Amino acid sequence: MxxxxxxxxxxxxxxxxxxxxxxxxxLVESKKHRAWPALNRLGVAIDDDVSAxxxxxxxxHLEEASSGNFGDTCRIIEQRRGENRSDDKLTxxxxxxxxxxxxxxxxxxxxxxxxxxxxxxxxxxxxNFERLKTDLKFWNDRTKTEWAAxxxxxxxxxxxxxxxx
Numbered sequence: 001m002x003x004x005x006x007x008x009x010x011x012x013x014x015x016x017x018x019x020x021x022x023x024x025x026x027l028v029e030s031k032k033h034r035a036w037p038a039l040n041r042l043g044v045a046i047d048d049d050v051s052a053x054x055x056x057x058x059x060x061h062l063e064e065a066s067s068g069n070f071g072d073t074c075r076i077i078e079q080r081r082g083e084n085r086s087d088d089k090l091t092x093x094x095x096x097x098x099x100x101x102x103x104x105x106x107x108x109x110x111x112x113x114x115x116x117x118x119x120x121x122x123x124x125x126x127x128n129f130e131r132l133k134t135d136l137k138f139w140n141d142r143t144k145t146e147w148a149a150x151x152x153x154x155x156x157x158x159x160x161x162x163x164x165x
Contacts, residue, residue, distance in 0.1 A: 004042040004051060005129060008058055023059035026052050027114060053110055054133040057117050065126035069135060070113070071150030073120055073127050074100075080123040093119075097151055105139045 011019045019038055026035035035056065036046050044051045058064070065073070078093035085091055090098070100116060103109040113136070120127055135143045 002051075002130060002133060004044045004055065005058070005133075007042045008055060009064075012062055020059040020062075023055050026056035027060070050133060050137045054129055054136065057114065057127070057132070058129050060114075061117050061121040061127060063121070063124065063126040065128040068128050069131050069147055069150050070116070070127070071097075071147030073125055074116055074147075075151045075153075076125045077116070077119050077123050080125060094151075097147075101144045101148060109136070109139060 008023075019041075022034050022038040024035075025031035025033075026039065035052070039046055039052055039055065042055065044055060046052070074093060074097045078091055081093060083091035083093055085094070096112075096116065096119075100109075100112040103112050113132075117127060119125075135147070
């Protein structure tokens with residue numbers, strides 16, 4: 001468990017809105033300097049881009065999950081939006097998720113993750129920030145495959161339903 005996320009949870013419990021507002025500034029290039037003192041208080045190095053970015057996302061969307069990866073989060077977003085998958089057409093969330101998986105490490109990836117976190121916030125879907133931090137730090141084919149497997153996992157069929165083969 002990340003020490004800085006534990007400290008961040010304490011600020012959340014104290015309802016420290018000023019601290020959260022300053023931490024959100026890390027997500028805006030022209031306002032990053034406002035977040036630096038707050039990051040220091042959390043024990044996050046200013047040049048640790050992934051940790052700083054996840055802190056900014058946490059300060060944006062305070063609902064936190066304790067399990068699952070970001071693929072699970074995106075699947076729940078799709079369900080909450082009432083999007084139905086058909087055989088011939090991708091849902092809007094599927095398209096955005098595919099673009100996310102195609103993103104290169106860095107600003108492109110961060111921008112696409114932030115859009116999905118904002119969608120999660122609008123739909124009331126919690127995010128596992130611990131896992132997100134690890135996955136962004138080690139962004140590679142394995143991480144992408146794990147997210148894709150969680151997003152496109154087969155639906156579980158109950159005992160009373162028949163499955164066409």
